[in-house]
Amino acid sequence: ISPRYIQDKISNSLVGEQPCINPFMVMNELEAGLSHHSLISREEDRKRYKDLLAMVREEYEDIVKNEVQRAIAADEEAISRLCGNYIDNVKAYTQKEKVRNPYTGQDEEPDERLMRSIEEKINIPESRKDDFRREIMNYIGALAVEGKTFDYRMNERLHKALELKLFEDQKDSIKLTSLVSTVVDKDTQEKIEVVKSRLIRDFGYDEISATDVLNYVASIFARGDTKSQES
Structure with a gap:
């Protein structure tokens, strides 16, 4: 060749x-x-x-x-909120404290389901979760000593896990599979347009190729192949 x-x-x-x-x-x-x-x-x-x-x-x-x-998952505000929630729970977990529920005002046990749902996205096994959580808190503590604030972008693995978790939470509301249908409601279409604009802005697509790739990925979801990049 x-x-x-x-x-x-x-x-x-x-x-x-x-x-x-x-x-x-x-x-x-x-x-x-x-x-x-x-x-x-x-x-x-x-x-x-x-x-x-x-x-x-x-x-x-x-x-x-x-x-x-x-x-x-490129909603930075949503990722920041998810990260803040995760860090609050990890801090409480590692310090054997409780977390204040912002809605009820009650002190509750750390949300293990939330923490694991994020950690599993980057293949952190149950046996390694404590080590990972301590590493995160130690890093945040070291930054604080230097007068710096932790940002999820500083930790590539955590950033990836948060993106994958947010994608999992949002993909159903965006209804990508509806792209392969002839009928798309206004709300869904607006969300799809936002995703398309991010593909153009962040990944170099143009209007036509962004539409093509969304339709292609939608067909993958329609047939149930949702393998994500978690490795």
Whole structure:
């Protein structure tokens, strides 16, 4: 497979009425060209290249799912609130204290379900939860000594866990699966437009490609494949 072959297949993808191309169009051209490639005569070689393309498709699918997840969870205020809630509970847990419920005014036990629902997003096992929570509190304490305030962006793993948790909480309200339907209510459409604008702003999509990738990821959710990037 030469650079010229790749270049030719990208050129083929550009032929047509569509205003832009996407990776799937290029991959389809690359695979179609294998059938009559003059330098690929053995079937096992052709199969190997097709298997490699299948791996690329799978990796790209993971990338776009992750980008849509992050676009849905890109509500910084919501992440900050979730982080604050998590830290309050972790602090109470590590110091063997109770948490004041802001709604009832009652002191309650730390919310173990909330803490684990976040920690599990980054594969923190039950046996390691205490270590992880102490690490977080020690880091916050060290920052305080230096006169600094903790921000969830300072801890990449916690940031990722919060995003995944927020995505899980919000994806049903956004109803991505409704994109594959012909009827989308106004409220859902407004939320979808917000996600689309984040894809354009944060990930370099344009209007058409953002719509395409949302429709594609929506089809994944519609068939029940919601594997998230938690590894």
